[in-house]
Amino acid sequence: MSSPDSKTSLKQDTKLTHSGREPRSFHGFVNPPIVHASTVLYPDVETMVTGGQTYSYARRGNPTTDSLENALKDIEGAEGVKIANSGLNAVALAIMSCVKSGDHILIADTAYGPTRHFADTVLPSIGVSVEYYDPSLGSEIRSLFRAETAAVFTEAPGSLSFEMQDIPAIAEAAREIDASVLMDNTWASPLFCQPLALGVDLSIQAGTKYIVGHSDAMLGTVASSERAWEKLDALCGAMGCHVAPDDIYLGLRGLRTLSVRLERHQRNTFEILDWLKGQPQIGTLRYPALKSDPGYEIWKRDFSGSSGLFAFDFVDGTTKEQNFKFLNALKLYGLGYSWGGFESLAIPVRLKGMRTATPFDVNLQSVRLHIGLEDPEDLIKDLDQALEKAFG
Numbered sequence: 001m002s003s004p005d006s007k008t009s010l011k012q013d014t015k016l017t018h019s020g021r022e023p024r025s026f027h028g029f030v031n032p033p034i035v036h037a038s039t040v041l042y043p044d045v046e047t048m049v050t051g052g053q054t055y056s057y058a059r060r061g062n063p064t065t066d067s068l069e070n071a072l073k074d075i076e077g078a079e080g081v082k083i084a085n086s087g088l089n090a091v092a093l094a095i096m097s098c099v100k101s102g103d104h105i106l107i108a109d110t111a112y113g114p115t116r117h118f119a120d121t122v123l124p125s126i127g128v129s130v131e132y133y134d135p136s137l138g139s140e141i142r143s144l145f146r147a148e149t150a151a152v153f154t155e156a157p158g159s160l161s162f163e164m165q166d167i168p169a170i171a172e173a174a175r176e177i178d179a180s181v182l183m184d185n186t187w188a189s190p191l192f193c194q195p196l197a198l199g200v201d202l203s204i205q206a207g208t209k210y211i212v213g214h215s216d217a218m219l220g221t222v223a224s225s226e227r228a229w230e231k232l233d234a235l236c237g238a239m240g241c242h243v244a245p246d247d248i249y250l251g252l253r254g255l256r257t258l259s260v261r262l263e264r265h266q267r268n269t270f271e272i273l274d275w276l277k278g279q280p281q282i283g284t285l286r287y288p289a290l291k292s293d294p295g296y297e298i299w300k301r302d303f304s305g306s307s308g309l310f311a312f313d314f315v316d317g318t319t320k321e322q323n324f325k326f327l328n329a330l331k332l333y334g335l336g337y338s339w340g341g342f343e344s345l346a347i348p349v350r351l352k353g354m355r356t357a358t359p360f361d362v363n364l365q366s367v368r369l370h371i372g373l374e375d376p377e378d379l380i381k382d383l384d385q386a387l388e389k390a391f392g
C-alpha cells in the first residue's frame, strides 16, 4: 500500500475508498480496529521520557481516530483534521481557536441556531464581540471590518433559509486583514464543496449528518489550512478533546459510502422538487441547485453537487394550523431534528429570533425536508396525501 501522501492526487471517490486505511499495519484487515484505550505502555523509561513512540496516551491519539482524521485530511486537502463530539462542538472549537479576548468576529446571519447560541453566550463571556452580517455580502464585507476583526464565520447554504454566500470573495477580503475564515460546510459535505480550496481556513462538518449517514452517532470535524492548524491542534490538545473510538468508527464506515448515498439523496431530491413545483399550495422552493434559486450561480461556480436538504414555503395565506396538519399527516417523513441519515425527515421552519442583521418574514409558513433513500414515488405519494389532508 502506498503512503498517504501519494493519495492526494487521486479522485475523490478513490480517496473515500482508500484514504485512512493501512491494512498492512493491522495484519491485512481491510478496516482499522476500534481501539478502546487510555493507557499506552512503553518498553522502557528512556522511550517514555524521550517520547520515542507514536502513541503516548489515548487522549493524544489512537489508531482509530488517526484513520478518520487522515481520510478527511486527504479528502479536504487539509493540513490537519480534528474530530469533535458533535457538529456544534466542532463549530465551537474552530471559533475558539481563532479568537481571543478583545477580538471581533463576524458571523453570517443565516448560521445554524445553536452556533448563534454559542456565539451569543460563550463568546461575550470571554471578551469577544460578536456581530451578525448579511449573508449576501461578498467583498463588501470589508465595510464591517474593524482593527480587531479576527474571524469571519460563514455557512453555505445557510440553515433553514438556504441562502448562498460568496465564500471566495469573503475569503479574499479577510485575507487582507489577516482574519481567519470559517465555513460550516455540512450541507454539501466535503464531497460537493471544498472550502479550503475556496480560501477558507477552517472547514467544519457536522459529521453527524452525511459522514455518519445512518442517524446512529454524533461527530464533528474541523479540517484546517496550514495557517490555522497550529492553533486548532494546540487548543484541542489543551482542552482534552477526545471522541470515543466506536463513534469514530461509525464515521469512518459512513465515509466509505458517502458518494453513492449523496448521489441518490440528490437524485431523489430533484424528483421531489420537480413534483412540488407543480403543486398549487407550494410557493418558493429553497434549494440553491435549482435554476430559480437566487443562489444558483454561486452554487454552480463553487459546488459540484447538492444534497437532500431543502425547504419550501407554502403559498401566502397558509395558516400555521395547515402547516402543522400537513406535518402531522406525513407517514414516511419522520418528525425529527438533524438530517443526513438514510431516512426522510420533516420539520417546521421557525426563524423567530434567528435573524438579527437581515429582515426575514418570520411568519412565513415553511417546512424543511430531508429526502432520504426511500423510493421517491412513495415519498411523493406521502406528500400528496398530507397536502390533501391539510388543504383538501
Ligand SMILES: *Cc1c(COP(=O)(O)O)cnc(C)c1O
Pocket (backbone or CB within 6 Å): 086, 087, 088, 089, 091, 112, 155, 159, 184, 186, 187, 206, 207, 208, 209, 218, 219, 220, 338
Ligand atoms: C446539525 C448541524 C450542526 C450541528 O451538528 P450536531 O452534530 O447536531 O451538533 C452544525 N451545523 C449545521 C449546518 C447543522 O445542520
